[in-house]
Amino acid sequence: QSALTQPASVSGSPGQSITISCTRSGSDVGDDNYVSWYQQHPGKAPKLMMYDVTKRPSGVSNRFSGSKSGNTASLTISGLQTEDEADYYCSSYTSRSRTWVFGGGTKLTVL
Amino acid sequence: EVQLVESGGGLVQPGRSLRLSCVASGFTFDAHAMYWVRQAPGKGLEWVSGITWNSNIVAYADSVKGRFTISRDNAKNSLYLQMNSLRPEDTAFYYCAKALTYYTSGTPWDWGQGTLVTVSS
Numbered sequence: 202q203s204a205l206t207q208p209a210s211v212s213g214s215p216g217q218s219i220t221i222s223c224t225r226s227g228s229d230v231g232d233d234n235y236v237s238w239y240q241q242h243p244g245k246a247p248k249l250m251m252y253d254v255t256k257r258p259s260g261v262s263n264r265f266s267g268s269k270s271g272n273t274a275s276l277t278i279s280g281l282q283t284e285d286e287a288d289y290y291c292s293s294y295t296s297r298s299r300t301w302v303f304g305g306g307t308k309l310t311v312l
Numbered sequence: 313e314v315q316l317v318e319s320g321g322g323l324v325q326p327g328r329s330l331r332l333s334c335v336a337s338g339f340t341f342d343a344h345a346m347y348w349v350r351q352a353p354g355k356g357l358e359w360v361s362g363i364t365w366n367s368n369i370v371a372y373a374d375s376v377k378g379r380f381t382i383s384r385d386n387a388k389n390s391l392y393l394q395m396n397s398l399r400p401e402d403t404a405f406y407y408c409a410k411a412l413t414y415y416t417s418g419t420p421w422d423w424g425q426g427t428l429v430t431v432s433s
Contacts, residue, residue, distance in 0.1 A: 237419045239357070246407060246423040247349075247357065253419070290357050292420070299371035299416045301347070301359040 203227040205291055205304035212310040218279040221307045223291030225272045235294035236274040238267060241306075242287045250289075251276060278309075286311040314338040314422040316408045321427030324398055334391040334408030334424060342366075342386040345411035345418050348393045350404035351426070360406070361393065362416040371416055376402075398431045405429075 206224045213219040223236070236254045239247040249258050251267040254274060264279045274293075278285055291304040320332040332348070348360040361382040363370045370382050381394040391408055405426035411418030 235417060235419070241357075246425055248423075249419065249421055252412070252421075258421075288356075292357075292359070294417055296417060299362065299369060300373065301362070301416075301420065303349075303357040303359060306356040 203293065203295055203302050205293055205302055207289075207291060207304040207307045209305070210308045210310065212312055213278075213281045214312050215281050215283060217281050218277060219281060219309065220275050220277045221289050221291075221309070223274045223276075223293075223304050225274075225293060233269070236267070236269060237292045238265075238276045239290045239292065240285075240287045241290065247290065281311050283311050285309060314410065316410060316422060316424030318406060318408050318424045318427040321406065321429045323430045323432065325433050326399060326431055328398055329394070329396045330398060330429060332393040332395065332406055332408075332427060332429070336389045336391065336408075336410065339410065339422075341389040343414060345414060345416045346382075346384060346391045347409040347411060347416075347420050348382060348391075349407045349409055349420065349423075350402075350429075351407070352401075352404040355404075358404070359420075362411070363391070364416055365414040369416060395429070398429075400431050403429060403431045 204227045238251040241247045254269045255267045289307045315337045318334045347362045361372045363382045379397045383392045407426045408424040409420040410422040412421045
């Protein structure tokens with residue numbers, strides 16, 4: 202099965218931009234367009250922030266954007282705000298096995 | 313408003329069974345695939361299982377294949393996870409999630425608040 206690798210942590214100051222990467226590896230090739238990103242605050246359920254690589258659900262700030270190059274997807278947060286401090290997870294779908302996989306998560310600290 | 317309410321968690325001994333339930337409201341339940349995703353305390357998310365809108369296709373993570381069974385009852389707007397031969401490493405919060413579409417390719421969109429399963433002697 203595929204594995205998704207994220208940096209354990211990233212940090213930035215209010216107003217700055219940061220990018221979280223998500224690199225796919227393994228024998229199963231994930232479907233290119235099925236990449237999602239989730240935000241999770243402590244003690245809360247995950248919240249969908251980006252889907253199909255670049256699409257933003259209604260209500261999600263346009264400070265969040267997604268992209269993909271080769272086997273690496275990225276989530277960029279511009280104009281960092283203190284409320285952005287959370288854990289972020291990428292996920293990807295593999296149609297051959299009909300399974301989803303999550304990355305290990307990235308802890309974003311807003312200094 | 314979409315609501316997903318999980319129940320059935322608790323403390324169970326290794327090797328025993330547990331059945332989780334998720335009651336859905338606020339959307340047309342039989343128009344969406346559904347998922348179970350778990351999270352061990354202090355750890356990351358792990359996709360567990362998915363089921364299409366009509367139950368024709370189910371899928372499992374390798375870590376639970378052969379031990380867990382996902383099912384749904386569209387008449388009751390309910391999703392289930394039968395967990396057998398439980399292991400300590402199955403200890404986690406179990407979240408029910410609604411897919412964007414009918415099929416298991418649909419992005420996990422809305423999530424419940426989770427129910428805690430603790431496997432320990």
